Amino acid sequence: MSHDLHQLGVAALAAKLRAKEVSATEAAGHFLKRARTIDAAGRTAATLSAQPVHDAWGAFLSIDEDATLAQARAADARIADGDAGPLVGVPIAHKDVFVTRDFPTTAGSKMLAGYRSPFDATVVARLADAGCVTLGKTSCDELAMGSSNENCAYGPVHNPWDTARVPGGSSGGSAAAVAARLAPAATGTDTGGSIRQPAAFCGITGIKPTYGRASRYGMIAYGSSLDQAGVMAPSAEDCALLLSALCGPDVARDSTSLDVPPEDYSRALGDALAGLRIGIPKEFFGEGLGADVRAAIDAALKEYEKLGATLVPISLPRTELAIPVYYVIAPAEASSNLSRFDGVKFGHRASKYTDLVDMYKKTRAEGFGDEVKRRIMVGTYVLSHGYYDAYYLQAQKIRRMIADDFQQAFAQCDVIAGPVAPTVAWKLGEKADDPVANYLADIFTLPASLAGLPGLSLPCGFGAGDMPVGLQLIGNYFGEAKLLNAAHRFQQATDWHMKKPAGI
Numbered sequence: 001m002s003h004d005l006h007q008l009g010v011a012a013l014a015a016k017l018r019a020k021e022v023s024a025t026e027a028a029g030h031f032l033k034r035a036r037t038i039d040a041a042g043r044t045a046a047t048l049s050a051q052p053v054h055d056a057w058g059a060f061l062s063i064d065e066d067a068t069l070a071q072a073r074a075a076d077a078r079i080a081d082g083d084a085g086p087l088v089g090v091p092i093a094h095k096d097v098f099v100t101r102d103f104p105t106t107a108g109s110k111m112l113a114g115y116r117s118p119f120d121a122t123v124v125a126r127l128a129d130a131g132c133v134t135l136g137k138t139s140c141d142e143l144a145m146g147s148s149n150e151n152c153a154y155g156p157v158h159n160p161w162d163t164a165r166v167p168g169g170s171s172g173g174s175a176a177a178v179a180a181r182l183a184p185a186a187t188g189t190d191t192g193g194s195i196r197q198p199a200a201f202c203g204i205t206g207i208k209p210t211y212g213r214a215s216r217y218g219m220i221a222y223g224s225s226l227d228q229a230g231v232m233a234p235s236a237e238d239c240a241l242l243l244s245a246l247c248g249p250d251v252a253r254d255s256t257s258l259d260v261p262p263e264d265y266s267r268a269l270g271d272a273l274a275g276l277r278i279g280i281p282k283e284f285f286g287e288g289l290g291a292d293v294r295a296a297i298d299a300a301l302k303e304y305e306k307l308g309a310t311l312v313p314i315s316l317p318r319t320e321l322a323i324p325v326y327y328v329i330a331p332a333e334a335s336s337n338l339s340r341f342d343g344v345k346f347g348h349r350a351s352k353y354t355d356l357v358d359m360y361k362k363t364r365a366e367g368f369g370d371e372v373k374r375r376i377m378v379g380t381y382v383l384s385h386g387y388y389d390a391y392y393l394q395a396q397k398i399r400r401m402i403a404d405d406f407q408q409a410f411a412q413c414d415v416i417a418g419p420v421a422p423t424v425a426w427k428l429g430e431k432a433d434d435p436v437a438n439y440l441a442d443i444f445t446l447p448a449s450l451a452g453l454p455g456l457s458l459p460c461g462f463g464a465g466d467m468p469v470g471l472q473l474i475g476n477y478f479g480e481a482k483l484l485n486a487a488h489r490f491q492q493a494t495d496w497h498m499k500k501p502a503g504i
């Protein structure tokens, strides 16, 4: 039985665990073995990696079989004790920006090489309390800055659909691990699209909840007013199960955590879509959108009409401004957050230096990669005396207008739909030397991030190079259950989310 465990989604695997048809130890062992032995073409990650590569796609940055199996045995003991929680024994991979006691945490940066946290991030702890077993830590762009996973200091991740292409970013390792079925699910973080875009590029489902719904405690900070944790899995049903455990207040440890009780996001999965008003923002369907992506999105919207939804034309007039606004605010916050990496308290310290200031300089020059340095410089500049008003303050004002535009739109519709990204996953190296080209590709995910709204990506077809296309659904604040329901009904009527890369 256990040879095809990876073909099951979270919900089906959890049911088997509860029925004691398979043990948590067997399930964890199955996925670990898969990560170790599955091979694919284009194994170039190994040559760039400072650490051993654990799987053919470079999806994992660390695996520790003993730690995983110890967690799995504890889950089996809970099942034996009659603990029938919906997630007990389900293996999960965590993005390497969540600190973990049992595994190293690098956030894809040399700065944190060899770092081990004395505690678990709240998201990790909440999922562990629910009985999830950690399979390992997944690769990401350094400190979550990027859209292709190519900014990881330990080498790129290969997209399981085409190993010559990027998996998206910054949660590229999580997306690739789920797409290659090396893990039934994974956590991710989304500051400007880092769950939704890699989910779209790898043909899986991913959701970022309302800002403040998931705790940021123990999540290595990038842009604190934007950072939000979420989950990635084959289906919306799987995501609903995981998100219910992951979200919840943590006000004592995260000052922006919302004091709202956890919800059961699976509760609305059966609701019919009749009468659902789906807003279609015209700015998401302009010139920059690839014809291949557009065709897949249009077909998905037709499917929604068949399911009883009505399409309502809406406008989000400041969509284009989301790029400059985000790329002022996120670096500004990053430049402040990253000042904690000084060689004194955490991780890397230069081995040769003359005095304290020289130690800071050399440590940061050695520890951070190019993109992180670029963001620190931009962020420091826009916050500096004389430029603060012109850039940072101005960006904050437009951010507010972007949030207001969404509220006007939600007066006319229940959810908003559009593409996740203008194109399918691009080739490794194609945009590696062009940071602005990477930034522009974030256009459709940044607006919801700036407004703090929940967003979901679900597979809805294929575009150029037979690569997956993702449909984005954006909800109003606390609209996660509605998004998951809308995605689930689509997935009951179609089978795009069941498609897997060849050989998987």
Ligand code: GLN
Pocket: 144, 145, 146, 147, 169, 170, 189, 190, 191, 192, 193, 194, 195, 222, 330, 442
């Ligand atoms: N691509 C965006 C950036 O580079 C978003 C990253 C993210 O959401 N962490 O900042």
